Each structure stands twice: as C-alpha cells, then as structure tokens.
Amino acid sequence: METANTESSLFPTYARYPISLVKGKGSYLWDDKGNQYLDFMSGLAVTNLGHAPDRVIAKVKDQLDELWHVSNLFHIPAQEKAAALLTANTCADAVFFCNSGAEANEAAIKLARRYQQKVLGNDRYEIVTFKQSFHGRTLATLTATGQDKVKEGFLPLPEGFVHVPLHDIPALKEAIGPHTAAIMLEMIQAEGGIHIVEPAFLAEVKALCEEHGLLLIMDEVQTGMGRTGKLFGHEHYGIEPDIFTVAKGIASGFPVGAMLGKGYLREAFTAGSHATTFGGTPLAMSAVLATVETILEDNLPARAAEMGDYLIESLRTKLIDQDFVTEIRGQGLIVGIECKEAVGDIVLAGQKKGFLFVTAGPNVIRFLPNLYVTKEEIDTAVSLIAILIEEHVAAKGPLGGE
Numbered sequence: 414m415e416t417a418n419t420e421s422s423l424f425p426t427y428a429r430y431p432i433s434l435v436k437g438k439g440s441y442l443w444d445d446k447g448n449q450y451l452d453f454m455s456g457l458a459v460t461n462l463g464h465a466p467d468r469v470i471a472k473v474k475d476q477l478d479e480l481w482h483v484s485n486l487f488h489i490p491a492q493e494k495a496a497a498l499l500t501a502n503t504c505a506d507a508v509f510f511c512n513s514g515a516e517a518n519e520a521a522i523k524l525a526r527r528y529q530q531k532v533l534g535n536d537r538y539e540i541v542t543f544k545q546s547f548h549g550r551t552l553a554t555l556t557a558t559g560q561d562k563v564k565e566g567f568l569p570l571p572e573g574f575v576h577v578p579l580h581d582i583p584a585l586k587e588a589i590g591p592h593t594a595a596i597m598l599e600m601i602q603a604e605g606g607i608h609i610v611e612p613a614f615l616a617e618v619k620a621l622c623e624e625h626g627l628l629l630i631m632d633e634v635q636t637g638m639g640r641t642g643k644l645f646g647h648e649h650y651g652i653e654p655d656i657f658t659v660a661k662g663i664a665s666g667f668p669v670g671a672m673l674g675k676g677y678l679r680e681a682f683t684a685g686s687h688a689t690t691f692g693g694t695p696l697a698m699s700a701v702l703a704t705v706e707t708i709l710e711d712n713l714p715a716r717a718a719e720m721g722d723y724l725i726e727s728l729r730t731k732l733i734d735q736d737f738v739t740e741i742r743g744q745g746l747i748v749g750i751e752c753k754e755a756v757g758d759i760v761l762a763g764q765k766k767g768f769l770f771v772t773a774g775p776n777v778i779r780f781l782p783n784l785y786v787t788k789e790e791i792d793t794a795v796s797l798i799a800i801l802i803e804e805h806v807a808a809k810g811p812l813g814g815e
C-alpha cells in the first residue's frame with residue numbers, strides 16, 4: 414500500500430500554490446503570514462467587483478437574517494427580480510438559475526436538444542464546439558470541451574459532440590449534418606489561451622445556424638459580467654445568441670450560474686423538464702442582485718474597456734523590446750501575454766513578489782484584474798511583469814535552447 418498523504422484529507426485534484434489567502438479587499442489579498450498581494454486573477458474572473466465589495470456584503474448580510482433557502486416549488490421574488498434585471502439588460506427573455514458554469518452549460522445543451530426534439534420534432538442532438546474551448550468538468554461539458562487533457566480516464570464519454578478548429582469555416586460546414594442541434598462557442602477562448610473570436614467568423618457561424626435551423630449557444634461564463642468592456646462579450650459583435658451562459662462574475666464569489674435564452678425556447682423547458690435544488694435561492698439572488706446592480710450603476714463595462722485599453726497599451730510599450738514575448742492580446746480586462754516558452758515559473762516568481770496572476774495554456778500569462786482596477790495598480794502590475802520576464806529570461810539563458 415502506498416503511504417497515505419497525512420497532510421490533507423482532500424482529494425489531490427489541484428496542484429495548489431504554497432499560499433493560504435485569508436483576507437481580501439478591492440484589488441488586494443493577504444495570506445496567513447500577513448503578506449499582501451496585488452490580485453490580477455480575481456479568483457479566475459469571479460470577483461469582478463474586487464474582494465469584499467461593501468454593497469454586496471450589506472445586501473447578503475440583510476438576507477442572511479431573513480431567509481436563506483426555499484424550494485423552487487415556490488415563487489421566489491428575488492429570483493424573478495434578478496431574472497428581470499438580466500433580461501432587461503440583454504437580448505435574452507428568460508433565465509434558468511443554477512450553481513456553476515458547467516451546470517449552466519449543461520442546461521444550455523439540454524435546452525438545445527429538447528427544443529429541437531420536443532418543439533421542432535427533429536432528430537437533432539449533436540452540438541458542434543471548437544478545439545481549445547473550455548466548457549466545464551461535468552461529463553457532458555468536458556466532452557464539449559475541445560481539449561483532450563480534461564477527458565483522460567473518463568471514458569465512455571456521452572455521444573453527440575463534435576469539435577472543429579476555431580475560425581475554420583470549411584471544417585464547420587463539414588461538421589454540420591442532419592443530427593446537428595447547435596453550435597456552441599466562447600467569445601474569447603480563455604482557458605485555451607485568450608483567443609478572441611473574429612467578427613467575420615461569428616457572422617458566418619450565425620448565418621450557418623439560420624440556414625440549417627441550429628441554435629447558437631455562447632458560453633459567456635468567463636467573458637460575461639462586464640469583463641470584456643461590454644456586459645456580455647457578444648455585444649461587441651452585434652450578433653445575438655439563442656442561448657448564453659453566465660457564472661463566474663455574476664455574484665461576486667457566491668456560487669451562481671445562469672442560462673439565458675430567447676422567449677421561443679420557453680416551450681422546451683416546461684415544468685418538470687429541468688431543475689436544481691440550490692438554483693436561485695433568496696440568499697444567492699441577493700448576491701446576484703447586488704452584483705449586477707453595481708455593475709450597471711457604476712458602468713463597469715465601460716470602465717473595463719478603458720482600463721483594458723490602458724493595460725494592453727502599457728504592456729505593449731513596456732515589453733516592446735522583450736523577445737520572449739510574442740504577442741499581447743485581449744479585450745477589456747481579459748488580457749494575455751503570449752510568450753515563447755512555458756510561463757508557469759513566472760507565475761510562481763510573481764507570487765514571491767506579492768503579485769497574483771494565472772496562465773492560459775502553457776505559454777500565455779493571463780491578467781484578470783477586477784473591474785475597479787486603477788491606473789496606479791496597472792502601472793505596478795506592468796512594472797512587475799516586465800521585471801519577472803527579464804529575470805526569467807536571465808535565469809533560463811538564451812531562447813530556443815531547449
């Protein structure tokens with residue numbers, strides 16, 4: 414028998430960094446030893462309002478004293494209100510609340526199939542997704558994901574998913590057949606390396622959906638809630654999805670996901686067709702309402718656009734002579750610095766300097782600051798990343814020597 418891990422009672426599903434964070438406020442986090450960190454990852458695009466936002470805290474605290482949970486067998490006024498707020502500010506007409514991004518995507522996949530099969534009477538079930546995409550870790554959503562590493566050891570996978578390269582129209586056309594129900598994509602492939610969908614490609618995808626009677630599903634779990642400089646990423650394109658999904662930034666860290674869709678899809682999700690115990694509880698909805706109201710009232714998408722431009726410009730200016738960097742790309746406050754080699758070491762070195770960020774694929778440094786980030790904080794981050802890259806290059810020696 415192997416020696417038991419005596420240090421933790423958790424399954425070792427995460428390669429955790431050697432830091433225990435215990436407190437946060439705005440753009441900063443503190444660990445159990447009192448060290449301060451500038452946070453440019455925001456819990457992976459979750460704490461879009463910064464840590465411990467006062468308005469959300471106040472609303473959730475009030476709700477804590479009133480009522481946490483009731484079954485969805487009853488009317489939940491806060492759920493109605495949150496849904497109305499979302500539909501009033503998006504192209505969607507109806508919302509289903511759940512607890513995570515993967516669940517929101519599961520709901521989207523189920524709704525697309527059921528609309529095709531029960532409402533239109535078709536034999537359509539297949540969902541076309543894209544290579545390098547990320548849609549979650551449930552069996553259906555990891556199958557939808559266009560990355561083999563998340564599928565290893567989990568066979569057999571559910572049927573009905575095909576993957577084509579992003580921006581490859583001929584491959585997409587070839588993938589569409591008599592059983593295709595929907596095309597599903599992220600507006601920016603975030604986990605896949607910060608790849609922004611080209612407008613001409615999305616227009617073609619939309620046209621193909623209309624031509625073949627397919628639903629267009631957009632996974633806005635990472636790009637939603639103001640991060641890209643619009644409330645939702647698809648607003649940059651002027652193209653409306655039939656269904657889109659949200660989670661990460663919708664409730665400031667309270668676990669909430671949502672699937673939003675057009676009114677004609679209501680017919681497919683009739684009573685009893687889909688459900689979840691915890692989706693849309695009064696407590697969860699207090700966090701959603703306070704978060705979404707703040708994003709709208711403080712015009713945070715516009716702020717994300719302005720600060721994102723400043724961040725990208727500053728990075729380009731600062732890193733212009735750095736051969737290790739091959740491209741800087743992003744939209745709003747989702748920004749990638751693509752490098753020639755793996756950047757995992759740079760993330761660890763950043764933590765030692767009190768600066769938190771993540772990767773997006775092996776070679777891309779990903780910045781996801783909160784939407785209130787200041788120019789001063791961006792200046793600090795840009796100076797730090799320049800030093801970190803310089804030190805990395807100095808330690809590793811000349812490039813291309815692998």
Ligand SMILES: *Cc1c(COP(=O)(O)O)cnc(C)c1O
Nearest residue numbers: 513514515547548549634635660
């Ligand atoms: C994070 C993410 C998911 C999965 O969300 P969970 O809440 O972890 O289930 C799905 N799609 C995209 C684009 C994501 O970034």
